[in-house]
Amino acid sequence: MKARTPRTILEAEAIQDELRPLLDLTGPGPRAPATVAGVDVAYDGERLAAAVAVLDGSTLEVVDQVTVGGRVAFDYVPGLLAFREVPALLKALDRLTVIPDLVVCDGYGLAHPRRFGLACHLGVLTGLPTIGVGKTAFVGSYPDPAPERGSWTDLTLDGDVVGRVLRTRHGVKPVFVSVGHRVDLDTACHNVLALTPRYRLPETTRVSDRLSRLALIENVTFD
DNA sequence: GCGACAG
DNA sequence: ATCTTGTCGC
Numbered sequence: 001m002k003a004r005t006p007r008t009i010l011e012a013e014a015i016q017d018e019l020r021p022l023l024d025l026t027g028p029g030p031r032a033p034a035t036v037a038g039v040d041v042a043y044d045g046e047r048l049a050a051a052v053a054v055l056d057g058s059t060l061e062v063v064d065q066v067t068v069g070g071r072v073a074f075d076y077v078p079g080l081l082a083f084r085e086v087p088a089l090l091k092a093l094d095r096l097t098v099i100p101d102l103v104v105c106d107g108y109g110l111a112h113p114r115r116f117g118l119a120c121h122l123g124v125l126t127g128l129p130t131i132g133v134g135k136t137a138f139v140g141s142y143p144d145p146a147p148e149r150g151s152w153t154d155l156t157l158d159g160d161v162v163g164r165v166l167r168t169r170h171g172v173k174p175v176f177v178s179v180g181h182r183v184d185l186d187t188a189c190h191n192v193l194a195l196t197p198r199y200r201l202p203e204t205t206r207v208s209d210r211l212s213r214l215a216l217i218e219n220v221t222f223d
Numbered sequence: 224g225c226g227a228c229a230g
Numbered sequence: 231a232t233c234t235t236g237t238c239g240c
Contacts, residue, residue, distance in 0.1 A: 041230075043231050076231075078228040084231095085230075107229040117229070138229045176229085 001125045003087045005073045012080045016116045022124045029129045029183030033057040033101035038204025040106050041085045042212035046072050050088035051211035054098045060203045064098040067215035079113045082121035104204040108132040111155055111163035111178035113139055123181020130180030131188040133202055147171045164189055168196035
């Protein structure tokens with residue numbers, strides 16, 4: 001499905017309302033994905049670089065990667081991040097040789113003021129299983145999880161459990177995991193732990209983050 | 224009404 | 231996201 005760029009905040013919210021019903025929240029999703037992709041976007045004023053890195057689900061080795069340059073088409077507004085990043089991410093995903101079994105997004109999925117964060121948006125448009133992993137709190141409330149790696153607590157919003165605050169490293173600040181599309185919360189957290197054998201953030205986001213920044217200062221051509 | 228607010 | 235030094239710890 002193609003990305004649409006709204007002209008106003010009201011239009012953006014209307015698009016979210018239109019896409020939300022297309023979300024698939026039924027499946028368990030991949031428990032042992034053969035390949036997992038990380039997506040990220042880096043900025044330099046008006047210019048941007050999107051990167052997708054596909055890793056082997058077992059060895060975490062990079063098996064494919066794509067970067068594309070572009071220009072900002074929508075200002076950042078909390079709750080509407082997807083409209084800023086999705087167009088370039090779709091372009092990059094289209095050029096992949098290896099189609100990932102799971103896509104890990106920087107940010108949130110269902111844990112969103114309007115229950116449709118970047119991970120949900122990208123999932124619906126691509127049809128791929130997606131999850132969101134945020135570095136800081138955005139919405140909801142939660143108790144602090146125990147210090148051990150693997151411990152977690154519910155991230156609650158308006159009485160609903162919309163995600164989990166998951167400790168990926170002992171004694172280190174936790175990450176915020178939420179479902180995007182075609183994956184359940186248990187499976188999402190299981191995958192995040194598999195992707196964090198050494199650092200707080202998933203290897204997928206670490207690689208795609210590095211890639212997008214590199215592309216910003218060399219390689220890419222902008223529109 | 225006021226402030227807070229993924230990346 | 232981005233602007234930014236030194237510093238503590240494995």
